[in-house]
Amino acid sequence: MYKKIIYKCLGVASIALIFSACKTPNLVGKKANTDVPGSYNNSQDTTNTAKVSWKDYFTDPNLNALIETALENNQELNITLQEIQIARNEVKVKKGEYLPFVNIKAGAGFDKPGRYTSQGALEANNDIKPGTEFPDPLPDYLVGVNATWEIDIWHKLRNAKKAALKRYLATVEGKNFMVTNLISELANSYYELLALDNQLDIINQNIEIQSNALKIVKLQKEATRVTELAVRKFNAELLHTKSLQYETQQKIIQTENQINFLVGRFPQTVSRSSKVFSDLVPNTIHSGIPSQLLENRPDIKQAELQLTAAKLDVKVAKARFYPALAISADIAFQAFNPAFLIKAPESLLLSLAGDLAAPLINKNAIKAAYSSANAKQIQAVYNYERAILNAYIEVSNQLSNINNLEKSYDLKENQVEALTQSVTISNQLFNSARADYMEVLLTQRDALEAKFELVETKKQQMNAMVNVYRALGGGWN
Template sequence: MSNKRKLNIIGIALASLFFSACAVPYLGRKTEIKTVPESYTNSKDTLNTAKKTWKDFFKDPNLSALIDSALTKNQELNIILQEVNISKNEIRAKKGEYLPSLNIGVGGGIDKSARYTRNGAVDATTDIMPGKAFPDPLPDLMLAAHVTWEVDIWKKLRNAKKSAVFRYLSTIEGKNFMVTHLISEIANSYYELLALDNQLNILRQNIQIQQNALEIVKLEKISAKVTELAVRKFEAEVLKNQSRQFYILQKITETENRINFLVGRFPQPVARNSENFTNLVPDSIHTGIPTQLLENRPDIRQAEKQLAASKIDVKVAKANFYPSLNIIGGIGAQAFNPQFLFTLPESMLFYLAGELVAPLVNRNGIKAKYYSANSRQIQAVYNYERTVLNAYIEVANQISNIKNLQQSFDLKTKQVEALTQSIEISTGLFKSARADYMEVLMTQRDALDSRFELVETKMQQMHAMVNVYAALGGGWK
């Protein structure tokens, strides 16, 4: 076989290996994104409460002051802001990767070859110029600029930068979601604090009523209308409710400190006005249409950006199968004596080289990264669908919750009115010996429980108002 034929065969083999290195395995994957229903309750109203800023939505000045302080001092939010800065710096790093890298350096060294070696023998018999022997040992001084550049012919590096941009945008949306969550958590804790204040006030009023009833029972015992048992029963009821005060006081302390933690400050009293809490009317809520969730909900927007980044990551992983073109070059001056270092062109050095490299042996590692990138993309699709579904269900649940709580509150208000009147009735009947002392006692218990439940229902109403505002994507704008 002739040498020319052998070279042709070797060339064909190398070409087949080169193109096989560029082959990319096909991965079938489903990336269809589900659409949301057209409405929540067959309403076509596009007016959306999420468009309101939190300052317009929350009218209580004490609550507004807490939220405003938390948005600058909350530690968790500030940690997330630093995550945003880290992601921003990743963009700068990725951008630098597809630009040429230029380095300038100064170097020096010394070399001594053994006399009875090839290099040593040549140096010993060589003159730099007539009458001037080769230096021994030999200094080496160099001043040079070196450049390396991977030519981004498959857009691998530019796509990596684009992916970093989407991840940076997703961290911003994550910060916005944190703001929404922080505002709703402070508002819910604030309304819980108002409810606890009202329950404590109700309990103290009830203790006063029971103490008055206890005095009546003691007088009835003196006149032999009741026994010592009735006195002890009423006395035990008073003591039970006096003890119950301290559980509420502990809850107030814990709720205040929860708010203080969210605001980023050490424990201190939380300014508030708890009067007329049960008369608070939740703001009217306009839910708009479900497609507005895609624009208003930061967690959906975050999932969307992560999905976009994962798609680009697949392109980056795919580009690893293709050959990469690297160019290196440099220019400078080199001499064994400083006085010759800038003697041009004798001391000048330069080099330029390029290489086209395709992966052959390490394809399993590249395949693994490519498969992982595809799996992460599919994960991002499911995460996006799950986030949209969760957002819709959250809004639907809160809409139903608001409606049911309003009906429950109306009925409980009537219940409280009836039981409050029954206290006076039962006390009057007891004085006239037409009712048993246990009837008076049970009536007072029922009245207290109903007033507690009324306050609890009002708190749940205010929580539902806050939660639906957050579920619609309000608060971060």
């Protein structure tokens, strides 16, 4: 009769447990919007520069050698590779959680109960053999195997493993994005170094021109054709140009060291081809169509994988509301004397148990974890959408930049040619007393600035070529 009552109570409790556990809070989710414009400039050409290997995109052998070294030695990249290894191990951890855990165990100890306790009195009055009491104290020896297994009814553990796998793949895409950024940063620094070399050449040429002009002005002062003021002005301009020389030399050293840092080596001279800088022509860019960004950009694929992992996390958090079934089993040999330990079946110990448990009261922590997982999922949606929007804007900006820089370079080239001729003309006029020294100085300064700007525009052209390659998702493959 009592057994029936107990069974009925257990049945009612189990049903109440399941129904109570299956009630989960209603949360509002969000779906990612992956729509992008159909084209960048009304072109439907699907040819995409991002598919070109960096070895073919960059043709300077010195730059390519630097990139090769950086991909092998860059510390930040190698740190990321270790993060990938950590994420890979996390997948193995999660995979092992839904498989049975089997442990081998061995132990030894002793127990001495008080004689005037129920256990002590029992041991004193029950002989193992006639005339022999239980040992006092009572040793305990055990050797056996224990197994535990949580049955993954609601796929909580499998979804956790899948989430870990998605995060591992996201770290791989993160590494690819780092490779793309590393290549672009290295290429930009290399072209900046070439530009500084050319600016230094321009400064040296101007120093020579201004030094000759100063000699002429000094002779003219001796001939009383100009005053000491003209000499001082020409000398001041020469000193200003010489100060630019040292400033540019320092910039060259810093840029070289930035390149050395990226390739993972101590400061040394960077091999380069500075003489051909003015003849460099940016590569022809094929932007393809915007939808290809979802395939080519590693940061977009990383955000997508993180979103998938976040969705799986929500499922894992939701499964914690449901009953969990665990099975445990033991098989062992246990005896108070090592001599009896291998005697079966007397010393054989067997156990098998099932455990069904679910949260019933005070589920605030589980509800909070579920709500947080959902919030992180929505956060991942916004991050994914932001990555897509950012990629499109980057490509759009760089395509426009390439077009405008091409027009600007042509105009600055004509400006430099005109000012170079003006320097010659102003010197001739000054020598024939038809122009004052201020006109000569201003013309020389304008010509120097125009040449600097021309070199700077060429550098910006090459940087735009690098940046659009990165924006399209090129370099990592």
